Amino acid sequence: MDTMDRRYFLSLSVRLTALMGLGAKAIPAMAESLAQLAQGNAPALWLQGQSCSGCSISLLNSEPLGPAQLLTQYLSLAFHQTLSGATGEMAVQVVDRAIAKGGYFLIVEGAVPAAMPTACRFGEETFSAQLGRAARQAKAILCVGSCATSGGIPAAQNNPTGAIGVPAFLAQQSIGTPRISIPGCPAHPDWIVGTLAHVLKFGLPPLDELGQPKAFFARSIHEQCPRFTDYERENFARTFGAEGCLFKLGCAGPITKADCTLRQWNGGTNDCIRAGAPCIGCARAAFAARADFPFHLKNSPAKSEARP
Ligand code: SF4
Numbered sequence: 001m002d003t004m005d006r007r008y009f010l011s012l013s014v015r016l017t018a019l020m021g022l023g024a025k026a027i028p029a030m031a032e033s034l035a036q037l038a039q040g041n042a043p044a045l046w047l048q049g050q051s052c053s054g055c056s057i058s059l060l061n062s063e064p065l066g067p068a069q070l071l072t073q074y075l076s077l078a079f080h081q082t083l084s085g086a087t088g089e090m091a092v093q094v095v096d097r098a099i100a101k102g103g104y105f106l107i108v109e110g111a112v113p114a115a116m117p118t119a120c121r122f123g124e125e126t127f128s129a130q131l132g133r134a135a136r137q138a139k140a141i142l143c144v145g146s147c148a149t150s151g152g153i154p155a156a157q158n159n160p161t162g163a164i165g166v167p168a169f170l171a172q173q174s175i176g177t178p179r180i181s182i183p184g185c186p187a188h189p190d191w192i193v194g195t196l197a198h199v200l201k202f203g204l205p206p207l208d209e210l211g212q213p214k215a216f217f218a219r220s221i222h223e224q225c226p227r228f229t230d231y232e233r234e235n236f237a238r239t240f241g242a243e244g245c246l247f248k249l250g251c252a253g254p255i256t257k258a259d260c261t262l263r264q265w266n267g268g269t270n271d272c273i274r275a276g277a278p279c280i281g282c283a284r285a286a287f288a289a290r291a292d293f294p295f296h297l298k299n300s301p302a303k304s305e306a307r308p
Pocket residue numbers: 221222223225226227228229231244245246247251252253254273279
């Protein structure tokens with residue numbers, strides 16, 4: 001590790017350990033873990049099911065010298081659908097070789113089309129079959145993004161594919177490989193890299209009842225909101241972008257657990273609420289599931305048809 005790398009890993013580990021609540025003593029170990037990732041000692045296989053690739057894009061757009069660089073330049077990625085040069089039969093062979101070797105961290109982005117397996121394929125194989133093979137051979141599974149954790153937008157009511165999250169799929173298939181859920185639409189880059197680094201150095205992090213790292217998802221957006229005093233004083237915003245609490249504009253902060261307002265997005269530049277937009281609950285298990293979620297109604301020609 002040269003001086004530049006050491007400085008980079010230390011600064012990233014200071015940020016990650018602080019925001020994971022691990023305390024100062026964990027900083028050197030976390031830096032070591034990040035360095036291990038950098039040396040390619042952590043083979044990872046990244047598979048995508050029903051998804052828009054938004055979690056990958058979020059990761060790739062994170063700040064310079066940030067998690068994206070760590071993952072794309074240093075992590076030993078056996079395969080990533082968006083990043084890998086291999087296509088066609090060659091891509092199938094790369095993934096098959098990785099699965100046969102086993103012992104990798106499996107990162108899954110996207111939902112599983114349980115009612116219509118052929119809706120999502122990789123070569124000749126359905127994604128469900130590929131995921132089942134890959135999950136059995138993995139050391140641990142990271143379900144990245146709300147599609148992977150609970151079905152997300154593909155699982156919206158009335159979707160004919162019958163999309164489900166990866167944990168539900170693993171339960172159906174009786175696959176007991178340890179798994180961690182990192183929700184969000186998209187998932188924050190720090191949540192992904194921080195969890196990977198923790199798994200590598202310390203094992204599975206403390207998880208909540210949904211299998212989510214408590215370090216990131218223990219408290220609600222509401223409790224950590226910069227507009228919480230506005231809520232208490234009943235100073236409510238009437239229009240998007242206005243000052244005041246966004247509760248009356250439909251803010252889902254009180255029912256969504258994530259640390260967005262502390263961590264912020266785009267290298268700590270901003271977050272939904274600071275930008276004057278309500279939290280839409282993208283890190284909630286039920287995100288976008290109901291047909292009356294505004295997201296769906298906006299483009300629906302007939303509201304009555306969209307409802308059950
Ligand atoms: S803006 Fe949303 S999260 Fe913030 S205090 Fe108001 S309701 Fe709670």
